[in-house]
Amino acid sequence: MQNDLLLEVRNLVTEFDSDGDVIKAVDDISFTLHRGETIGIVGESGSGKSVTSLSIMQLIPNPPGRISGGEIIYHSKTKGEVDLRRLSEHEMRSYRGNEIAMIFQEPMTSLNPVYTCGAQVMEAIMLHQKVSKKDAREKTLDLFRQVQLPDPERIFRVYPHQISGGQKQRVMIAMAMSCNPSILIADEPTTALDVTVQKTILDLMLKLQKEHEMGIMFITHDLGVIAELADHVMVMYKGKVVEQGSVYEIFSNPKHPYTKGLLACRPPLDKRLKQLPVVKDFMDKDIDGNIVEIPKTVSEAVNSVIITREQREAEHAELYARDKILELSNIKTYFPKTKSFFGKVTEWVKAVDDVSFDVYEGETLGLVGESGCGKTTLGRTILRLNEPTEGKIFFERKDLLRLKPEDMRHLRKDMQIIFQDPYSSLNPRATVGEAIMEPMIVHGILQSNKQRQERVIELLHTVGLEQKHFSRYPHEFSGGQRQRICIARALALNPKFIICDESVSALDVSVQAQVLNLLNDLKREFKFTYIFISHDLSVVKFMSDRMVVMNKGKIEEIGNADDIYNNPQTDYTRKLISSIPKGQLEDIRESMRRKKDNMMITC
Amino acid sequence: MIKFITKKILYGILVLFGVITVIFFLFNVLPGDPATIMLGQHANKESVDAIHKDLGTDRPIMEQYALYLNDLSPISIHDYVNTKSHWYLDPAKYSWKSLMTLGKQKVMVLKVPYLRRSYISKRPVSDIIKETLPETAVLAFSSIVIASVLGIFLGIVSAIRRNSFYDRMSLVLAVLGMAAPSFFVGLIIAWLFGYVLRDYTGLTPTGSLYDIDVWDGEKLMFKNLILPSITLGIRPLAIVVQLMRSSMLDVMSQDYIRTAKAKGLSLYKIIIKHALKNALNPVVTAISGWFAGLMAGALFVEIIFSWKGIGNEVFEALTKNDLPVVMGATLIFATIFVFINIVVDIVYGVLDPRVRFK
Numbered sequence: 001m002q003n004d005l006l007l008e009v010r011n012l013v014t015e016f017d018s019d020g021d022v023i024k025a026v027d028d029i030s031f032t033l034h035r036g037e038t039i040g041i042v043g044e045s046g047s048g049k050s051v052t053s054l055s056i057m058q059l060i061p062n063p064p065g066r067i068s069g070g071e072i073i074y075h076s077k078t079k080g081e082v083d084l085r086r087l088s089e090h091e092m093r094s095y096r097g098n099e100i101a102m103i104f105q106e107p108m109t110s111l112n113p114v115y116t117c118g119a120q121v122m123e124a125i126m127l128h129q130k131v132s133k134k135d136a137r138e139k140t141l142d143l144f145r146q147v148q149l150p151d152p153e154r155i156f157r158v159y160p161h162q163i164s165g166g167q168k169q170r171v172m173i174a175m176a177m178s179c180n181p182s183i184l185i186a187d188e189p190t191t192a193l194d195v196t197v198q199k200t201i202l203d204l205m206l207k208l209q210k211e212h213e214m215g216i217m218f219i220t221h222d223l224g225v226i227a228e229l230a231d232h233v234m235v236m237y238k239g240k241v242v243e244q245g246s247v248y249e250i251f252s253n254p255k256h257p258y259t260k261g262l263l264a265c266r267p268p269l270d271k272r273l274k275q276l277p278v279v280k281d282f283m284d285k286d287i288d289g290n291i292v293e294i295p296k297t298v299s300e301a302v303n304s305v306i307i308t309r310e311q312r313e314a315e316h317a318e319l320y321a322r323d324k325i326l327e328l329s330n331i332k333t334y335f336p337k338t339k340s341f342f343g344k345v346t347e348w349v350k351a352v353d354d355v356s357f358d359v360y361e362g363e364t365l366g367l368v369g370e371s372g373c374g375k376t377t378l379g380r381t382i383l384r385l386n387e388p389t390e391g392k393i394f395f396e397r398k399d400l401l402r403l404k405p406e407d408m409r410h411l412r413k414d415m416q417i418i419f420q421d422p423y424s425s426l427n428p429r430a431t432v433g434e435a436i437m438e439p440m441i442v443h444g445i446l447q448s449n450k451q452r453q454e455r456v457i458e459l460l461h462t463v464g465l466e467q468k469h470f471s472r473y474p475h476e477f478s479g480g481q482r483q484r485i486c487i488a489r490a491l492a493l494n495p496k497f498i499i500c501d502e503s504v505s506a507l508d509v510s511v512q513a514q515v516l517n518l519l520n521d522l523k524r525e526f527k528f529t530y531i532f533i534s535h536d537l538s539v540v541k542f543m544s545d546r547m548v549v550m551n552k553g554k555i556e557e558i559g560n561a562d563d564i565y566n567n568p569q570t571d572y573t574r575k576l577i578s579s580i581p582k583g584q585l586e587d588i589r590e591s592m593r594r595k596k597d598n599m600m601i602t603c
Numbered sequence: 604m605i606k607f608i609t610k611k612i613l614y615g616i617l618v619l620f621g622v623i624t625v626i627f628f629l630f631n632v633l634p635g636d637p638a639t640i641m642l643g644q645h646a647n648k649e650s651v652d653a654i655h656k657d658l659g660t661d662r663p664i665m666e667q668y669a670l671y672l673n674d675l676s677p678i679s680i681h682d683y684v685n686t687k688s689h690w691y692l693d694p695a696k697y698s699w700k701s702l703m704t705l706g707k708q709k710v711m712v713l714k715v716p717y718l719r720r721s722y723i724s725k726r727p728v729s730d731i732i733k734e735t736l737p738e739t740a741v742l743a744f745s746s747i748v749i750a751s752v753l754g755i756f757l758g759i760v761s762a763i764r765r766n767s768f769y770d771r772m773s774l775v776l777a778v779l780g781m782a783a784p785s786f787f788v789g790l791i792i793a794w795l796f797g798y799v800l801r802d803y804t805g806l807t808p809t810g811s812l813y814d815i816d817v818w819d820g821e822k823l824m825f826k827n828l829i830l831p832s833i834t835l836g837i838r839p840l841a842i843v844v845q846l847m848r849s850s851m852l853d854v855m856s857q858d859y860i861r862t863a864k865a866k867g868l869s870l871y872k873i874i875i876k877h878a879l880k881n882a883l884n885p886v887v888t889a890i891s892g893w894f895a896g897l898m899a900g901a902l903f904v905e906i907i908f909s910w911k912g913i914g915n916e917v918f919e920a921l922t923k924n925d926l927p928v929v930m931g932a933t934l935i936f937a938t939i940f941v942f943i944n945i946v947v948d949i950v951y952g953v954l955d956p957r958v959r960f961k
Contacts, residue, residue, distance in 0.1 A: 059864055096867035104865075109858040113957055114880045123876075124866045159956040175866070341606060 004035035005075050006182055006215040007056070013069035014048075014055045025051040025065070027239035033183065038209065038216040040230030040247070042223055042262065044508040045479065048239040049219045053185045056217075057102055058084055058092045074100070077182065098128040101176035105188035107168035111160040117171045118156030124178045143174040147204060165371070166197035170204070177208060184209075185217045190225065194370045194535045199579035202229055221508040223262050224581035227251060227588050235259045248588055257283035257293045264298045265513035267542035269565065269582065272312060275520060276513040276542070277301040316560075319363055319545060325497060325529050326359040326382065331391035333374075333381045351377040352388070353553035359497075364523065364530040366544030366561060368537050368576065374553040375533045379499045382531070383415055384408065395497070413443045416490035420502035422482035426474040432460075433470040436489045443493055459488040462525075463518060480511035487518065491526070499531045504539060516543060537576045541565050549573050604952070611948055615941040622937040627671050630926050631664060640722050640924050659689045674717040675934070684708040718931040723923055728931035731916060736935065738812050739905070739912035743897040745828055746836035751890050754840045755883075758847020759874060765852065773844060780841030785900075789834040789907040796830055806830055809909040831908040835901055839893040846889050850882040857881070883954055891947040895940040 014026040026048040033039050041049045054060050055067050072084040076099060084092065104110045111120060118140055125136045137156075144152035147170040160168055169189060176184055186205065190198035206229065209216055218229055226233055226247065233250045235243040235258065243256040254260045261279030281301050284292045333352040336345040352374045359365050367375045380386045382393060384400060393400040395415065403411065419425040426435055436456045437449070446452045457467050463484040474482060483503060490498055500519065504512040516539065523530065532543045540547055540561070547561040551572045557564055568574045638646065638654040655661040659670055670689055673679045674696075681692035685708060692699070692710065699714035718728035761770045797808030810827035854860065855878055863877045902914035909915075913932055920928035951958045 057865060059861070090869075093867040093869060096865055098867055102865040104858060104862065106858050110862045112859040112863070112877050112881070114955055115877075123868075127867060161957050172862070175862075341610075 004037075005032060006035055007033040007075070008073040009052075009056070009070070010073070011070040012052070012055060012067070012072065014051050014060060015066060015068045017064040024239050026055060028070070029234075029236070029239075029241045030070075031234055031241070031244065033215040033217060035182070035215055036209065036213050037232065038218055038230045040226035040233045041217060041219045041236060042221065042226055042233060043236035044221055044510050046238075047236040049236050050187055051239075052236075053102065053187050053217060053219055056084065056183075056185065057096060057100060058087070058089075059096075074183075094128070097124050097176075097181075098179045099181055100183045100185065101179070101181035102185040102187065103169070103172045103176045103189045105191050107165050107172055107189075107192065110172055111168055113160055116157050116159055117163070117168075121171065121175045121178055124175050128179045139178070140174070143178055144171075146177070146208070147171075147174045148200075149174070164197075165193055166201065169193060169197075169201055173201075173204065173208070177212070180212060181214065183215045183217065185219070187219045188221070189218075191220065191222075195537065195581075196370055196575060196579045198225070198581070202581075205229070221510070222266075222581065223251075223509070224266055227584070228581055235262070248592065251588055254298065257291065260296070260298050260301075262510060264301050265510050267513075267516070267538045268302065269538055269541065269580065271302065272307045272562065273302065273542070274305045274307050275517045277305070278513045278517065279510050312562075316545060320360055322361045324358045325361045325363075325396060327392075327394040328358070328382070329356045329392045331355045331378065331381060331393065332389045333377050333386055334389045350553045352381060355391075355550075355553075355555055357548060357555070357558055359529060359531065361529055362523075362527055363546065364532055364544045366540035366547040367531060367533040367550060368535065368540040368547060369550035369556075370535060370576075373550045375550050376501055378550070379417065379501050379531060379533050383412075383417055383499065385417075410443075413439075413445075413493045414496045415499075416493060416495040416497070417499045417501060418483070418486050418490050418503045421506055422479055422486055423474075423506070425486055426482060428474055431471050431473055432465075432477075432485050435474075435485065436460075436492050439489065440492050445493060456488075456492065459491055462491065462522070463488045464514075478511075479507050480515060483507060483511075483515050484518065487515075487522070491522070494526075495528070497529045497531075499533065501533045502535070503532075505534060505536065512539070519543070536580070537565070538580050549576065607952070608945070608949065611945045615945055618941055619934075619937060623672065623675060623934065624668075626930055626933055627668055630930055631667075633926070637722050637926070662689065674719065677716055678702070678711065678713055680705065680709055680711050682708050683710045718934070719927040721920070721928050722925050723920075728927050731928060732913065732931060732935055735911060735913040735916045738910060739898055739901050739914060741812055742828065742832055742835060742901055742904070742910060742912060743894060745832040746897055747839060747890060747894045749832060750836040750839035750843050750893070751886070754843025755847050755886065758844045758886075759851055759879070761844065761848040762851035762855065763870075763874070770848075773848075777841040777845050780837045783837070784903075785834060785838065786903040786907060788837060789831070789904050792830055792834050793907055809907075811909065811911040813911075827908075827910075831904050831910055834907075835897055835904045839890070839897065842889060842893070843886060847882065847886050850885050851878060854878045854882040880954060884951065887947060887950055887954065891943050891950075895936070895943050898939055899936045 008030075009032070010030050012026055012029050013024060016023045016025050029048075029052065031039065041052065043049045051060070051065075056072055058067075060067060067085060070085075074082050074084050074095070076082060076095075082095075084095070087095070111117065115123075118137070121140045121143060122133070122136045125131065125139055126133070129136075131139070141152045141156060144155055149155045149167060149170050155163060155167065155171065160171070163171070172189075184205075189205075190201050193201065202225065205216065205218075208214070216229075218226065220226060223233075230247050233243075233245060233247050234241050235250070235256065237256075237258045243250065243254070243259050250259060251263065254263055258279060261277070261282045264277035264281070265279065267273075267276060277298075282294055282296060284294060286292050331352055332350070332354055334348040334350050337347040337349045338345070340346050355374075355378060357365075367378065369375050377386060381388050384393075388401070391401075395411065398411070400408070400411070430438070433453065433456050436459060437452050440446060440452050440455070441449075446455060453470070457470060460466065460469055465481065465484055465488070469477075474485070477485065483506075486503075503519075504515050507515060519530070519532075520543070522528065530543070532540060534540050541564075544561045546559060547564050548558045549556040549564065549570070549572065556570045556572050557568070564573060565577060568577055636651075637658055637660060638651040641654060642650055652661070659667055662670070666689075673681075673690070680690070681697075682688045682690040683692045685691060686693075692712065696717050697712070697714045699712040702711045702713055704710050715729070718732070720727050721731065724731075757773060761773050764770050793808040796804050797806050801807070806826060806829060808830075810824060812825075812827060813823060860873060860877060863873045868877075898913075900914075901910075901912055902918055904910065905912045905914040906918065913935075917929055917932045919925075920932075
């Protein structure tokens, strides 16, 4: 094993200057990586996991950042032991992309939009290897075949914006693999992708690892993903490693409260919970900011909040006796795809194609499907943010499509939407207070601005923020806090009906649990009706009473969320369910057995 | 692509039509009678009437407008029999190719747009423009070349050395360059390099692209171009530097630049290959806008350096109320604007595949 050593990180410290303070983003961490091994680094945003990977690549932006301590020893096949920290920028470049390669979280923006996919991969090959243009082209096409891209010749000559997110990530992987690296650093490579695509990418990475005997550093905020992939897990919290061990150890017997929190906060598939356990259930902080453990095991935390089948059935009997709040019949929303010279549409994209369903008062209806299935368009159509091409929408028995613009404006107060990206849906130049107050002023809620201010502060408390946040600007908040602000803004109008469009998809799993709990608490308190849209079936299942599975603009399945999960009727639903990373012990045992079998074969 | 260009050209023609309409009615409400301009205050009634008849200014305004449009349109309808008619196909005005006859007297022709004649010199406006426009175009073009080449380079350096002494200095100079009025800067430059330092620079404070030499006749004088084009280029230079800087900073923080770094590319290669092409779009817009603007705005610089360009000509025509020249020049500027915009749209397509495939 010793000969297989690839990377030793010893006491690494990376600091950033921020407004006169020095922040230790990575604080004294040590680990090793061997050939053929996958190490999973888990932690929430800001825990220092990305900074760790950038430190190894020597890509910490300086200023404001710098590596201030420790050693990063890389065992090169050709050059022996080198401390990457002591290399000059010029020397380091011959390792980057060549022996240590990296793929990033955002495949959408990680490729240069003005060059073809083929050219970008060829560039990496020709940079590190002395090969002709023709050979580089051949090699690129070969790589595209290896990463299982459909029609490699076409992908070679198209530009990044012409292919899907999953395909882009495959191009990125091809680029990273192009020089046969010893180490592959994958920084949240599947976070921005659909679960179904995530599954195929993870499978691909495992396959490539076996073929090329790489060491992989896999960074993620989601322990579920790690379970199927990693041999060794490192849990990071606030720049420090709080727990390290084999994947089986971590999952079967987590020791640190933070690890327990991470394990418990994923929406479970086999149980139905009233609320999700969060990290705070396992640890508290004393006045000095030190972690105080609350002794509790993961299963204790989960079992204390279970809803039984009988309870749920009773709830549903009461729920479905109520009135319908929203009725959709035969909704079609088409967008023009190609136009003739005179602007006449010759081809349509059928984003929503003949969809009908009802929503009952107080219900949470889940809407699930892959990206591009039309779920977001449907949500926007219900609010008339997109006009449907055909169909009828009744909200509280009022025909929305026949309402006068003025009446529609009044009605908008009852129907709110919470968007996916909390970063771009808040105006950066308006304070939090202004952002929440604006819709109240528009709809003339409350008499004076003073009353409104009081109400905003009340709302901030409701969503778990504080009074002092009123006059702060969005950039001062984390993603989860921003999503809370967006929720408070939606609440400001006392709506009856809220659409959550991928509202938690951009958040870490641990933060996601908090926001989901908040949404549920609010529902109980204010009696909302939700349509909850997400690509993640586990989240939708946790939230919803009934669930609608959408595919290519049409409804695949509709029914009780538990029934659909336990007894899916269509192949598409089965595919969605099977691609959820489950993170169960049996899965880990299974994947370990598979790995061992492979080892036996290669030996 | 061809469909895209055709569409742009059709839009351009529509814009020009609007411009012609606005110009025509605007200049018609201006005070000033062409006959008085030509003949002076004390002309007799007969000659004034004759001029009105000749120019068509005795006709109702809508007919004048129709006549004007007919004169400007490359395809137009004329009367080829009645020499008294305002619609008469006068060989002194037009050079044409007949397309087809319509009825007994009318003919449809393909012709060079007729911009009418100067009230003062009686020369065709198109001749005046033909003579002066190239001089201004050369001046504006060399200014914009200086501004864009130097500006893009300095902008990149500013972006890379962000917040350095050089970067701060360039910001100060850029603000100065934008704020300083061109006639003032022009005077300083002319005085300094054309007079005080003339022994070293060998330049003169004034002069045009062509000098009339007693022995050799017309002579091309490229060195006369140096000072006015620098003067004219200062403002666009200042803007291009700042625009390039911010655009470059924006691009350098993009994810694909991080990807390029992770590939192991050198900083130089990252900038030249990956950043520059992405950062150029806003700069191309600015440069093209300025180029058209410089054509029209070269006036002060042309006066200071006595450059025989169209700005000088328009200025003189304005002081003498010589409307056809002013109208003709305005129209030409509008056409140049439209044309450059079409070119820029095509350049966008070349630079950014996302535009090309939309």
